[in-house]
Amino acid sequence: REMETPQFLGHPKGLFYLFFAELWERFSFYGMRALLMVYMTEEVYRSLVDRDTIAATIYAAYGALVYATPVLGGMLADRLLGYRRAIMLGGVLMALGHFVLAIDDQIAFFLALALIIVGNGLFKPNISSFVGSLYEQGDPRRDSGFTIFYMGINIGAFVAPLLCGWLGFSYGWHYGFGAAGIGMLAGVIVFYSGIKGGIFGVHGHAPNEDQLEVKISGLKIKNWVPLIAFALVPFIALIMYYGELYLPIVGKVNYEGQVVEYAFYLILIVILGVIVRTMTSASKVERQQLLVIVLLTMFMTMFWGGYELSGSTLTLFALRNVEMIGINASQANSITGLYIIMMAVLFSWIWVKLSAVKANPYTPFKFAFGLLLLGAGFAVFAWSGSFANDAGKVPMLFLMLGYLMFSTGELFMSPVGLSKVTELSPKKVVGFMMGVWFLSSAFAFRIVGAVGKLLAVGGSADEINAQASLAVYTEGFESIAFVVLSCAALAFVLAPLMKK
Numbered sequence: 465r466e467m468e469t470p471q472f473l474g475h476p477k478g479l480f481y482l483f484f485a486e487l488w489e490r491f492s493f494y495g496m497r498a499l500l501m502v503y504m505t506e507e508v509y510r511s512l513v514d515r516d517t518i519a520a521t522i523y524a525a526y527g528a529l530v531y532a533t534p535v536l537g538g539m540l541a542d543r544l545l546g547y548r549r550a551i552m553l554g555g556v557l558m559a560l561g562h563f564v565l566a567i568d569d570q571i572a573f574f575l576a577l578a579l580i581i582v583g584n585g586l587f588k589p590n591i592s593s594f595v596g597s598l599y600e601q602g603d604p605r606r607d608s609g610f611t612i613f614y615m616g617i618n619i620g621a622f623v624a625p626l627l628c629g630w631l632g633f634s635y636g637w638h639y640g641f642g643a644a645g646i647g648m649l650a651g652v653i654v655f656y657s658g659i660k661g662g663i664f665g666v667h668g669h670a671p672n673e674d675q676l677e678v679k680i681s682g683l684k685i686k687n688w689v690p691l692i693a694f695a696l697v698p699f700i701a702l703i704m705y706y707g708e709l710y711l712p713i714v715g716k717v718n719y720e721g722q723v724v725e726y727a728f729y730l731i732l733i734v735i736l737g738v739i740v741r742t743m744t745s746a747s748k749v750e751r752q753q754l755l756v757i758v759l760l761t762m763f764m765t766m767f768w769g770g771y772e773l774s775g776s777t778l779t780l781f782a783l784r785n786v787e788m789i790g791i792n793a794s795q796a797n798s799i800t801g802l803y804i805i806m807m808a809v810l811f812s813w814i815w816v817k818l819s820a821v822k823a824n825p826y827t828p829f830k831f832a833f834g835l836l837l838l839g840a841g842f843a844v845f846a847w848s849g850s851f852a853n854d855a856g857k858v859p860m861l862f863l864m865l866g867y868l869m870f871s872t873g874e875l876f877m878s879p880v881g882l883s884k885v886t887e888l889s890p891k892k893v894v895g896f897m898m899g900v901w902f903l904s905s906a907f908a909f910r911i912v913g914a915v916g917k918l919l920a921v922g923g924s925a926d927e928i929n930a931q932a933s934l935a936v937y938t939e940g941f942e943s944i945a946f947v948v949l950s951c952a953a954l955a956f957v958l959a960p961l962m963k964k
């Protein structure tokens with residue numbers, strides 16, 4: 465059974481299968497995300513005066529749930545399924561979700577989001593943990609493995625908005641969503657071929673295969689899992705539907721999205737309980753390592769809380785107030801992906817070189833830098849307002865420049881964190897801790913929702929005025945820059961303590 469894992473280009477061969485599977489999964493994820501806000505504000509809710517508020521709320525609810533489920537998906541893989549089964553099931557659910565999104569129907573819309581939410585929970589944390597499991601403890605290749613993997617993520621995130629954004633704007637939204645589904649299907653096929661080809665060696669199996677064969681009420685546990693996953697879908701769709709949609713149906717104003725809010729806090733309490741329990745049963749070193757992960761997760765939350773506005777408010781900003789050249793507002797979502805592809809290898813090379821002279825900054829310092837750069841990015845967006853033309857549009861250069869700061873900040877944090885989580889977590893709970901890591905994004909979407917609502921521009925699609933939206937955006941970005949830069953300052957102060 466202890467067969468050697470095949471190698472390729474100095475890394476386990478499995479890395480490259482996971483690379484392509486994740487590339488396609490992220491292709492579908494970011495292709496869809498590039499269209500989502502524009503689709504809601506320009507199509508589904510275009511005639512409503514508060515379409516921005518509704519769309520921002522749904523975007524945030526979707527984002528919060530899509531990044532909250534990984535904690536459950538990770539736990540399930542640790543205890544029962546193993547990474548392979550979890551990833552396959554998640555991939556199939558997500559592919560279905562994207563295809564359902566191609567159907568032009570309100571109920572289909574929420575069912576589709578729910579399918580992606582459940583699917584992502586099973587797929588996203590476990591494919592990252594799977595990458596980590598290919599490397600032994602202390603293997604110096606782990607970080608560069610994650611850099612390669614992060615490139616895959618961003619190749620998907622770069623190409624998909626270009627393609628889906630083009631299809632969406634030129635041929636119709638549902639073609640764009642359909643293309644995303646085909647991408648996810650490609651991801652599932654790549655992953656499955658890796659399994660069939662024995663590429664992953666001994667890794668990614670269920671912790672106890674026999675346990676999966678046990679029957680409950682005449683059905684094997686391994687068959688119960690997909691059944692329950694599918695059963696969750698209409699439930700989550702209902703939460704989103706009633707939580708987010710009774711405004712247009714009932715006509716109530718001042719809607720706050722309470723249902724998702726409560727559902728979210730309930731999940732949160734359960735998760736905190738599990739963290740506390742894990743902490744009490746862990747050794748002292750493990751406990752301190754877990755604590756560092758939780759703190760890093762909090763910095764990460766602040767970061768994503770600003771960054772993820774790229775899919776919502778910043779996409780609308782690009783649509784309404786940026787003089788776009790060559791690409792449309794949805795396609796602008798590919799800019800950050802391009803930067804990451806260009807810079808990821810350079811960054812990991814810099815970390816290696818700095819390590820060699822013992823000058824590699826400690827992770828908490830890197831995180832503080834990341835926040836600093838994000839704040840600077842928002843400052844650039846705010847500043848762009850001074851260069852607006854008579855039509856209320858600012859030069860695209862500012863969008864490019866602000867996003868450059870976002871992406872540079874991201875490289876100080878996100879890939880570093882992914883790698884650290886797989887290295888620092890006790891082996892039995894890697895999947896779960898990866899879920900906790902993504903929880904930073906789930907929390908972040910509560911910020912994204914609140915900010916998105918604050919920066920909502922009133923008026924239906926036919927009423928909107930570019931000068932009015934420009935004022936809302938630039939003032940908003942200025943405040944965000946101020947808050948994020950303050951957080952960065954705090955992070956610099958806390959970093960030395962965390963290093964200890």
Ligand code: GLN
Nearest residue numbers: 490531617768878902905
């Ligand atoms: N952009 C990265 C990805 O898609 C990180 C996302 C996140 O952690 N919120 O994987």
